Amino acid sequence: MLASFDTHLFWTALTSSPYWRGALLALALTAAALSTAVVGGFFLALGRESSSRAVRTLVFLYNWIFRATPTLLQLLFIWNALPQLWPVFAGTWFTPFVAAYIALSLNEAAYMCEIIRAGLLSVDPGQELAGRALGMKRRRILRRVIVPQAIRIIIPPTGNEFITLLKLTSLASVISLQELLTASQNLAAVKFQYVESYLAALVYYLVIVSILMAVQSRLERRFTWTSRRRSPVLAPAVPAISQSDAR
Amino acid sequence: MSMLRADGVHKRYDDLEVLRGVTFEVEPGQVKVIIGPSGSGKSTLLRCLSLLEEPDAGEVSLEGKRPGPGDVGMVFQKFNLFQNMTALQNVMIGLVEVRDLPKNEARAQALEFLERVGLADKTAQYPDELSGGQQQRVAIARALVMRPKAMLFDEPTSALDVELVREVLDVMESLAREGMTMVVVSHELRFAHHVASSVLMMDEGRIVEEAPPEEFFTSPKQERTKRFLSLVE
Ligand SMILES: Nc1ncnc2c1ncn2[C@@H]1O[C@H](COP(=O)(O)OP(=O)(O)O)[C@@H](O)[C@H]1O
Numbered sequence: 095m096l097a098s099f100d101t102h103l104f105w106t107a108l109t110s111s112p113y114w115r116g117a118l119l120a121l122a123l124t125a126a127a128l129s130t131a132v133v134g135g136f137f138l139a140l141g142r143e144s145s146s147r148a149v150r151t152l153v154f155l156y157n158w159i160f161r162a163t164p165t166l167l168q169l170l171f172i173w174n175a176l177p178q179l180w181p182v183f184a185g186t187w188f189t190p191f192v193a194a195y196i197a198l199s200l201n202e203a204a205y206m207c208e209i210i211r212a213g214l215l216s217v218d219p220g221q222e223l224a225g226r227a228l229g230m231k232r233r234r235i236l237r238r239v240i241v242p243q244a245i246r247i248i249i250p251p252t253g254n255e256f257i258t259l260l261k262l263t264s265l266a267s268v269i270s271l272q273e274l275l276t277a278s279q280n281l282a283a284v285k286f287q288y289v290e291s292y293l294a295a296l297v298y299y300l301v302i303v304s305i306l307m308a309v310q311s312r313l314e315r316r317f318t319w320t321s322r323r324r325s326p327v328l329a330p331a332v333p334a335i336s337q338s339d340a341r
Numbered sequence: 342m343s344m345l346r347a348d349g350v351h352k353r354y355d356d357l358e359v360l361r362g363v364t365f366e367v368e369p370g371q372v373k374v375i376i377g378p379s380g381s382g383k384s385t386l387l388r389c390l391s392l393l394e395e396p397d398a399g400e401v402s403l404e405g406k407r408p409g410p411g412d413v414g415m416v417f418q419k420f421n422l423f424q425n426m427t428a429l430q431n432v433m434i435g436l437v438e439v440r441d442l443p444k445n446e447a448r449a450q451a452l453e454f455l456e457r458v459g460l461a462d463k464t465a466q467y468p469d470e471l472s473g474g475q476q477q478r479v480a481i482a483r484a485l486v487m488r489p490k491a492m493l494f495d496e497p498t499s500a501l502d503v504e505l506v507r508e509v510l511d512v513m514e515s516l517a518r519e520g521m522t523m524v525v526v527s528h529e530l531r532f533a534h535h536v537a538s539s540v541l542m543m544d545e546g547r548i549v550e551e552a553p554p555e556e557f558f559t560s561p562k563q564e565r566t567k568r569f570l571s572l573v574e
Pocket residue numbers: 354357359377378379380381382383384385386
């Protein structure tokens with residue numbers, strides 16, 4: 095053990111309210127933004143495959159803007175510039191959490207669009223053909239046949255996006271959201287004991303990601319279709335750490 | 342009146358004219374077997390007959406009318422069973438989603454049809470857990486349960502290992518004996534010999550010859566048919 099490690103301080107930090115509140119906030123923000131982005135990304139993905147050229151172009155522009163610019167800039171824009179553009183955003187309801195939720199949802203939807211689109215396209219076209227031969231309507235085929243099969247493909251990369259987003263929530267400390275990083279920064283600033291302060295935050299991130307991995311492998315099994323529930327072979331149950339962390 | 346009829350059907354994909362005016366009809370209870378080289382438009386013709394594909398010109402009719410959803414059953418070369426559903430769910434879904442039957446009713450009928458194709462013990466299996474022959478029989482049950490007026494088969498045995506071909510042909514033969522109106526694209530010439538009312542030769546988007554099997558195989562009139570038969574046999 096390191097000579098200067100203060101176990102007591104580490105433990106106090108770990109169990110202190112700013113830390114677990116911060117962790118809860120990060121988790122809530124990630125879950126909320128990702129859920130919204132999945133729904134948004136689904137419709138963007140349908141838009142990318144739309145027969146209307148105008149719709150396809152709009153989706154392209156959306157993805158281009160949100161993927162080509164830094165997430166931090168998007169966050170600052172929404173927090174600082176939006177209230178100047180539209181007075182509705184100047185109200186008290188527009189908290190750092192809401193601003194971060196909007197920014198991360200919009201940003202993540204552009205990434206989820208590509209993931210969901212790839213998932214939908216990976217389903218064998220023969221599946222839709224068979225549905226149409228039975229007389230099923232397109233929408234029903236999408237819902238009963240294509241989407242469930244695409245979900246299996248979409249789960250692992252979405253797990254990666256969850257991890258990326260979780261880490262991105264620390265960006266919201268710049269708009270004074272009291273998340274995990276803020277908690278550890280504050281403690282470190284008071285005590286000058288960086289090791290204990292940061293390590294406590296690190297533990298929370300690790301715990302959250304471990305819970306996610308467990309949920310993910312359960313989901314993957316749920317979307318693997320065999321009567322004997324063997325473990326999925328298509329993709330690793332443990333998400334590879336995303337390579338797109340440059341955001 | 343004929344059961345199923347194609348009248349001057351044309352279909353093109355961009356520059357490629359795949360069907361160049363196909364006319365033929367199938368009387369109730371008849372089985373027509375279509376043969377022809379790869380790319381001659383056989384699959385496209387079946388897709389037009391089941392209205393999976395809209396003809397550019399010409400008409401398709403079932404008992405004189407445009408076929409409704411599920412009225413013409415289709416069986417594919419690669420089975421195309423829904424991968425996320427058990428055998429039973431595959432057979433039920435059309436009844437639930439298209440015929441609006443309550444689930445328990447649909448289940449009872451689906452079980453009956455799975456039994457008919459000899460798969461009463463495989464209802465809970467997913468497609469991945471079935472052999473090709475079993476998958477194709479589920480696919481036949483899935484189409485039959487909709488009570489189609491005609492059945493189309495697009496090379497139903499050509500994706501199967503040889504030892505699995507028989508079980509699928511047996512189901513098709515018994516279906517033919519029961520009087521189902523069928524159009525079958527297949528190069529199983531013995532099946533054509535035994536079961537077909539007539540055999541059609543398709544080439545470059547046209548039907549170039551049609552005759553009863555005896556005549557078709559022993560004394561084909563067209564040079565193209567002779568050449569093709571010598572290649573297949
Ligand atoms: N959806 C499609 N789009 C473009 N070309 C197609 C399509 N379907 C079939 N074709 C073309 O039409 C021709 C006939 O195809 P097909 O009907 O599948 O022939 P067959 O079943 O006799 O082998 C082929 O050249 C094929 O490439």
